[in-house]
Amino acid sequence: MPEIGLTNWTLGIFCWICMQQVHAAPVRLLTQQQLPYSNQQDNGHQSGVALETVRCVMTKLQRPVDIKFVPWKRAQRFVKLGEADGFFSASRNSERDHYATLSQMIAPQQWRWYFRSESLAKPLSEEFRLSATVGAYFGSNMLAWLKKGGYRIYATPPAHDQLLKMLLAGRVDAVLASDLAMNEAIHLAHVEQKVRSELQEDKPLGVYFSHHFLKKEPDFLTRFNAQLPSCRIKF
Numbered sequence: 402m403p404e405i406g407l408t409n410w411t412l413g414i415f416c417w418i419c420m421q422q423v424h425a426a427p428v429r430l431l432t433q434q435q436l437p438y439s440n441q442q443d444n445g446h447q448s449g450v451a452l453e454t455v456r457c458v459m460t461k462l463q464r465p466v467d468i469k470f471v472p473w474k475r476a477q478r479f480v481k482l483g484e485a486d487g488f489f490s491a492s493r494n495s496e497r498d499h500y501a502t503l504s505q506m507i508a509p510q511q512w513r514w515y516f517r518s519e520s521l522a523k524p525l526s527e528e529f530r531l532s533a534t535v536g537a538y539f540g541s542n543m544l545a546w547l548k549k550g551g552y553r554i555y556a557t558p559p560a561h562d563q564l565l566k567m568l569l570a571g572r573v574d575a576v577l578a579s580d581l582a583m584n585e586a587i588h589l590a591h592v593e594q595k596v597r598s599e600l601q602e603d604k605p606l607g608v609y610f611s612h613h614f615l616k617k618e619p620d621f622l623t624r625f626n627a628q629l630p631s632c633r634i635k636f
Contacts, residue, residue: 427465430455430608431476431488435561436585438490438508438606441470450581450634451490451508455608457632458625472559474540477609486614490606492542501609505626509636511580512543512601515568522575524599533574538564542604543577562586569595577601 432439432452439449447468459466471479476488481500492510493503514524522529536556537544547554556567561582568576569592576583580598587596608625615622 425464427467428459428487428614429485430466430468431471431479431485432468432490433473433476434470435473435490435579435582437581438579439470451606454507454629454632454634455489458628461628461632462624472540473538477540480609480611483611483613485611487608487610489608491609492604492606494542494545496545497542497609501611502615502622503609504607504622505629506605506607507629507633508581508606510604510606512546512577512604513580513583513598514575514601515565515578515583515596515598516575517568517571518595518597520574520597524575524601529575534572536564536567536573536576537578541579543579547577562590565590565592565596 434441435449437449438451439447440452441447447470452468455468456466469485476485477491477497479485480488487501490508490510491497491503497503516522522533524533530550530552533553534555535547535552536554536558537547538561539557539559544554544557556564556573556576558564558567561578564576564578565583565586567573583598587593610622610625
């Protein structure tokens with residue numbers, strides 16, 4: 402093939418690929434209202450360290466994305482039922498693995514126990530597990546972990562700020578929470594001196610993409626993960 406013909410052919414293939422990306426259906430992702438990971442203002446403006454990382458990756462992939470905010474439990478159910486392609490920001494658990502695959506890390510997370518500052522509780526002790534009243538937000542991996550561990554769960558509100566209020570009001574002895582989200586709630590409430598915390602474990606967050614979606618686009622997750630290092634916000 403003459404060189405000019407090869408050049409035109411290559412250019413044509415490149416333009417065809419670009420057109421396919423432009424006309425590709427938006428990836429339908431669900432998330433929850435949870436500072437600082439994801440936030441949607443009354444005017445519809447979306448932000449957050451995890452959300453901006455996801456948008457950055459999708460921009461690099463030249464792939465449109467539709468991000469909607471819904472209650473966390475509902476987000477997971479919609480993806481399981483095939484009504485959305487993925488949800489974030491999520492940590493791994495076996496139930497989610499049945500219907501979706503987790504991406505590489507989009508944001509860091511620690512599971513931390515939070516107590517009133519005067520508490521002397523030792524969260525890693527057997528006595529604590531059997532006697533302390535605890536809480537975690539509804540639909541969370543942390544709540545599932547507490548249930549599996551046989552903890553005495555007395556609070557399951559839908560958000561970290563409500564979880565903090567229950568802790569400070571003495572309705573529970575301790576809460577298990579995502580560190581960045583709970584620290585944000587503590588800062589906004591100006592109660593830094595009233596709360597202390599202890600690390601349970603590191604649980605990085607990613608995007609869970611449904612098996613149905615990945616079956617249709619088998620190379621998507623590899624390409625998504627490849628762009629994450631350049632998009633991930635540094636802490």
